[in-house]
Amino acid sequence: MKDMVTKEPLIQVRDLSVGFTGRAGHTLPVLRNIDLAVRRGESLGLVGESGSGKSTLALAMMGYLKRGLRVIGGGTHFAGLDMFTLSRKELEGIRGGRLALIPQNSGQSLTPTLKIGAQLSEALRLHSKLPEAEHSARVVQLLEQVRLPDPSAIAGRYPHELSGGQQQRAAIAMALAGEPEALLLDEPTTGLDVTTQAHILELLRDLAAETGMAMVYVSHDLGAIARVCDRVVVMYAGEAVLEGPVREVLRNPAHPYARGLLASIPKLTDARLPMALEGRPPPPGKAGDGCAFVDRCAIATDVCRTSRPALATVPSGARVRCHHADRADSLPTRSPADADPRVIAEDAILSLGDLSISYARPGFLDQILGRKPATTPTVDGITIELEKGETLGLVGESGSGKSTILKAVAGLLPPAGGRIELAGDGVLPPLVDTRRPDQLRRVQLIFQNPDESLNPRQTIAEILAQPLKLYFGLSGEALRQRIEDLLESVRLGAHYMDRLPSQLSGGEKQRVAVARAFAAEPDLVLCDEVTSALDVSVQAAVLDLLDQLRRSRNTAYVFVSHDLAVVRALSDRVAVLYQGRLCEIGPAAAVYAAPSHPYTEVLLGAVLEPDPDTVPTLSAADIVELSPPARGCPFQRRCPRKIGPQCDTETPPWQDDGHGHAIRCHIPREAL
Amino acid sequence: MAVASTNARPSVASRFLGVIADITSRPSGAIGLALVTFHLFLAIFGPWLAPYDYKAVDANLMMQAPSGAHWFGTDHLGRDTFSRTLLGGREAILVTGIATPIAVLWGGFVGIFFGLVGGRLDDVLMRVVDAFLSLPWILKMLVLIVTFGTGIEVLIPTLAFFYGIPVIRIARAATHDVVARDFIQAARARGHGRMTIIQRELLPNVRDALLVEGAMRWSWMLLAFSSLSFLGFGVSPPTPDWGLMIADARGFMSFAPWGVLAPVIGLSSLIIGINLTADALAKALGIDRAQKAPV
Incomplete structure (x- = not known):
């Protein structure tokens, strides 16, 4: 039933500029002169970093602007209708019906008090001509179409009873209820686990092919774009800087920013650190007369400062907003040769012995009777040794217990059993309250989101002074000098001292958090998803900084992330966790190559590369487990290579290759 | 946010000034703060500003309508309502x-x-x-x-x-x-x-x-x-007190409404002023979540 891609554009954006009125009364543009068209049956990707205006553009295509924003010039048409001149009533008829939106967090966009079936029926009542009696059959059909198992059961559930991936599927089903001609997707897979994300993307591809609807896919993730889109628009500071076929844009981008963006993405196949794109985009209204990217561009010349480049077509067929598009291919899209290898002493700094952690608290009756809860612990049997100066990557999906282990090592969560041993200090007491100051100093923690981990009411100097005063008793000029040195070491100047965190960008804030951890001169730094809240180009810079610091100070890291490519770029050794149990551990290169644990295989297969020709392999079912099984292999319920009842009853043995690469599976190593 | 627009926060004093500047930059905040300041000024300097003695009873001047001599009229004991309103807070x-x-x-x-x-x-x-x-x-x-x-x-x-x-x-x-x-x-x-x-x-x-x-x-x-x-x-x-004045004058409201109106204006303008200032203060301190930049 797939329509051919027809000539007539379904969505046409013409010279659209959108802005808001700033404090001083000036109009500050958020979108500038956007020109693009989406044809029937085509899928267009909008890619860019946070603040680039990609979501604003997608919403504008629906005739919707966030409060405070207004159209400065141009307009947008959907199927020949000028979206900004339509009445509220007319828009209601189109939105959700012919033109549907799937937002980032559908868990929040589904009504929590209505069953999935009821929400779908409502969408049908509003946007389809089906008679009431056929609704329930259609609901099941829709849920089937988004590949939800047991659709009639799902229809009877409330949103909170579904996993994140299932909620996203239900939201897609709801959008499909009106048989839309076009689907707008705003970061639909951000925040989902890699395997779930891969499943959703495959579903979207299939749906586009089945129904022939057009898609506008907004994402910061070039990997997802590569999988779903035919054409890509790269956004920067409210402008479309590059537009072209996905293969062209991802293989050989003709715009310097797109090249920088591509180079800053860590790749699964590449153990080197990604290249950082220094600087930050100009805020609205600060783009100046020239090219918006000029301050960060390596090939900028004088003309780039004085005149704004037009969107011009280059020989490859792409449209580029750059004066020097012909020279862009001189910029690398890959990192340069690897830096010097580091020396890792064969001398353990941290050893975890059979560590287990349980979130279950004994109930009231258990407390009285002095019983211990009989539930299986959340994290169990973690035995890991970390050498001085080594980086251990800890990977796994959400709920795998990665952060829980870090919290236990940092003394914020009491372990249920096992020991945490720090070289020179012996076994650490379970909680911070009972640890000695020097033990605390040697282990430092960096959190995921610097907005949360930096006190918004303290200046940068006050933030950095905390560990310095506490551990070294510094004050006065010595303290000031040390703070300056620290800021210098994370490539922020002394002029940052009196600023508040809210005056810094996300990347700068995370640097302050890194500086605070290193202020203690630690031997071990625990990094908990430290780059997940950052844009890719900023992520590359923070990874580079962490690399520099471990080289100069010989610090050991435990680096927790759900992103396998990021872990690969930084780690010497990698441990794979599922449901709080270790599946595989070994040198990074060995873990990322065969043979591997079935779970590692599933994870690696689901990773998306910014390359339209890599196809993810989806082997395990897309289900979310809430608690680990009491016996046997932790992966037993999802394993695509399960061999028999021993997987359910016996804990699999560790199979070692003699070089530190161990896999915990019943399948013989040779067969993995 | 005010805090974000000031370039540094070295002292409490400069943050205080920044917050004040932010409050007065909003029309509602400026009006609110002006009302509060005005009332505080009256509370302190009222005794020197009041044209008449607030407790001077005069049987010849009972229930007078507002006039050039008595701007807000007089009450049932012939006391000057303007002076009493001035001091009533x-x-x-x-x-x-x-x-x-x-x-x-x-x-x-x-x-x-x-x-x-x-x-x-x-x-x-x-x-x-x-x-x-x-x-x-x-x-x-x-x-x-x-x-x-x-x-x-x-x-x-x-x-x-x-x-x-x-x-x-x-x-x-x-x-x-x-x-x-x-x-x-x-x-x-x-x-x-x-x-x-x-x-x-x-x-x-x-x-x-x-x-x-x-x-x-x-x-x-x-x-x-x-x-x-x-x-x-x-x-x-x-x-003199606004609440008490309203109670005293309410019996004569049908023919001498100024006796109630004056203290009501005094009281409500102060309360509106405080509420407007508090709202603007919340925004200036960044507590108010509804007030976010559109992007």
Whole structure:
């Protein structure tokens, strides 16, 4: 039933500029002169970093602007209708019906008090001509179409009873209820686990092919774009800087920013650190007369400062907003040769012995009777040794217990059993309250989101002074000098001292958090998803900084992330966790190559590369487990290579290759 | 946010000035702050500005309509309503001005304590607070005032006590919000002492919420004080007070409406002023979540 891609554009954006009125009364543009068209049956990707205006553009295509924003010039048409001149009533008829939106967090966009079936029926009542009696059959059909198992059961559930991936599927089903001609997707897979994300993307591809609807896919993730889109628009500071076929844009981008963006993405196949794109985009209204990217561009010349480049077509067929598009291919899209290898002493700094952690608290009756809860612990049997100066990557999906282990090592969560041993200090007491100051100093923690981990009411100097005063008793000029040195070491100047965190960008804030951890001169730094809240180009810079610091100070890291490519770029050794149990551990290169644990295989297969020709392999079912099984292999319920009842009853043995690469599976190593 | 637009925050004084500048940059905030300042000015300098003696009774001047000599007319005892209105807020502002900080301090202290302790004790204590809040305030206050008398020395502690209880809720909620955040975890992981964490990490974040809550409580307390005066439990005659003036003049409202109108304008302009200022203060401090940049 797939329509051919027809000539007539379904969505046409013409010279659209959108802005808001700033404090001083000036109009500050958020979108500038956007020109693009989406044809029937085509899928267009909008890619860019946070603040680039990609979501604003997608919403504008629906005739919707966030409060405070207004159209400065141009307009947008959907199927020949000028979206900004339509009445509220007319828009209601189109939105959700012919033109549907799937937002980032559908868990929040589904009504929590209505069953999935009821929400779908409502969408049908509003946007389809089906008679009431056929609704329930259609609901099941829709849920089937988004590949939800047991659709009639799902229809009877409330949103909170579904996993994140299932909620996203239900939201897609709801959008499909009106048989839309076009689907707008705003970061639909951000925040989902890699395997779930891969499943959703495959579903979207299939749906586009089945129904022939057009898609506008907004994402910061070039990997997802590569999988779903035919054409890509790269956004920067409210402008479309590059537009072209996905293969062209991802293989050989003709715009310097797109090249920088591509180079800053860590790749699964590449153990080197990604290249950082220094600087930050100009805020609205600060783009100046020239090219918006000029301050960060390596090939900028004088003309780039004085005149704004037009969107011009280059020989490859792409449209580029750059004066020097012909020279862009001189910029690398890959990192340069690897830096010097580091020396890792064969001398353990941290050893975890059979560590287990349980979130279950004994109930009231258990407390009285002095019983211990009989539930299986959340994290169990973690035995890991970390050498001085080594980086251990800890990977796994959400709920795998990665952060829980870090919290236990940092003394914020009491372990249920096992020991945490720090070289020179012996076994650490379970909680911070009972640890000695020097033990605390040697282990430092960096959190995921610097907005949360930096006190918004303290200046940068006050933030950095905390560990310095506490551990070294510094004050006065010595303290000031040390703070300056620290800021210098994370490539922020002394002029940052009196600023508040809210005056810094996300990347700068995370640097302050890194500086605070290193202020203690630690031997071990625990990094908990430290780059997940950052844009890719900023992520590359923070990874580079962490690399520099471990080289100069010989610090050991435990680096927790759900992103396998990021872990690969930084780690010497990698441990794979599922449901709080270790599946595989070994040198990074060995873990990322065969043979591997079935779970590692599933994870690696689901990773998306910014390359339209890599196809993810989806082997395990897309289900979310809430608690680990009491016996046997932790992966037993999802394993695509399960061999028999021993997987359910016996804990699999560790199979070692003699070089530190161990896999915990019943399948013989040779067969993995 | 004001904090974000100022380039540095080296001292409390400059942050204070920044917040003031932010408040006055909004029309509603500027009007509110002007009204509050105006009333404070009158409360301090009123006795020197009033054209007549507020307690000068004159049987020949009863119930006069507004005129050039008596701008707001005169009351049933022939006293100048303008002079009395000018001075009518002094007592109220004095009492509530002392009681509000006490209420915020003790309510804040207890609320933060509850928020930090958490768990079952917090649950039980908060239910007690809820039960207490469900009783009509006027009943509770009248019981105390009838028992102990109506002087300032009773009114201030009574108002401070009752208006501190809702502050507990706010302080507790703000503490809960902050305690769950990573910077508190970070401080704990570094091994800072409990008091240091409360002082350096927690208080600066709870303080702003309390400041705004305090401003709001002030306007509620003013209303309560005026209501008590209206009922005859606040200020004793002949001291001029808006609540008392409304009570005295309300019997003659049909033919001498100015007697009620003047104190009503005095009281409501102060309360509106305080509310506008409190709103603008919340925005200036970045507490108000609705007020975010469109991008």
